[in-house]
Amino acid sequence: MALTKVEAAKLTNDMLLRGVIETIVMESSVLTLLPFMNVTGTALTYNREKTMPAAQFYDVGDTWQEATPEFTQVTVALKILGGDADVDNFLQQTYADPNDLEAIVIESRAKAVAHLFSDTFFNGDSxxxxxxxxxxxxxxxxxxxxxxxPDGGALTLDLMDELIDLVRPGRPDALLMHKRTRRKLSQLRRTSGNLLETDVDAFGRRALFYDGIPIIVDDFIPIDETLGAGSNLSSIYAVKFGPSGVMGIENGGIQIEAIGELETKDASRHRIKWYAGLALFSELGVARLRGIEGA
Known part of the structure; x- marks a missing residue:
C-alpha cells in the first residue's frame, strides 16, 4: 500500500517519530503529495511505461491489429539519507525543559533531511x-x-496548456515551480482577465491552482539553469503521483535511532535515517517546461 508521509504520520504511536515526520513534510512541499511504496531489498526493478498501445476504428469484418505498450526495465536503488542530532548533556541538564531542548535539536536535523530530499527530488543526479x-x-x-x-524564453499561457497536455492519460496531479515562476504565472492570468484559483491544502494553508491543478511552490527548483546562450532560467514540472507517474520508494520509512552517550564528547545522540529513492513508473506521467526567463 502506498501512503504519503502525511498519512504515515497519523499511523505511528511514537510521538517523537510523528513529530519528525510532520516536520519533514512541513519543510518539503513535495512530500505532502508524493506517495511511497515500501520495497524489500536494496533496490526496486520494474517496467517503466514508455508508450501506450494505439487504438483505432474498425469496420464490420475488418482484421484487427494487435498493439502493445512499450516498456523499459529500470532498477532504482535505495539511498541512505539522514543525519545525527547531538544533545549536549550540560545544556540538557540545565535547560528549563529538557524535553524541549531534545525536540528542538531533533527538529533542526529533521528540517535538514527534508531540505536535502526536496533538493534531490528536483536536482538529484546519481x-x-x-x-x-x-x-x-x-x-x-x-x-x-x-x-x-533554443536559448529559453518567456512563459506564456499557451506553453502552460501544452505542458499540461503532455501528461497523459488524464491531467497532472500538480504543477511544481519556483516562486519566481509562480509570480509570472499570476501576472499572466491577471493580464488575461483571470486569477489563479485558491483553496487550502492538507495543513490548512492557502494554496493556488491553475485550471484546477494544484501549484506547488518549491525554492529548490533552480532559477539559475542554462539553455543554449540563455542563463538564469527555471523549469516547471507537471507531475502525476503514484503508479502512473512518480512515486517514492523506501524501506522501513523514516526512523529515529537512539545511539546513546558518546565517548568523545559529553552528549547523547539520536540518528534520523531514511532508506529512500524515487521511481518514475511512466514517462507519460511527467513533463517539464524548461528555459523560463525570470522577467
Missing part, C-alpha cells in the same frame, strides 16, 4: 553523486520536455 537518487531534472525524458526557444 552520475554526479552516486550516493544520491535521480531527481526530476534527470528522469524526465526529452520527449516530455518543452522549451520556449
Amino acid at each position: 552520475t554526479a553523486n552516486p550516493k544520491a537518487f535521480d531527481g526530476l531534472a534527470t528522469l524526465v525524458p526529452a520527449s516530455q520536455t518543452l522549451e520556449p526557444g
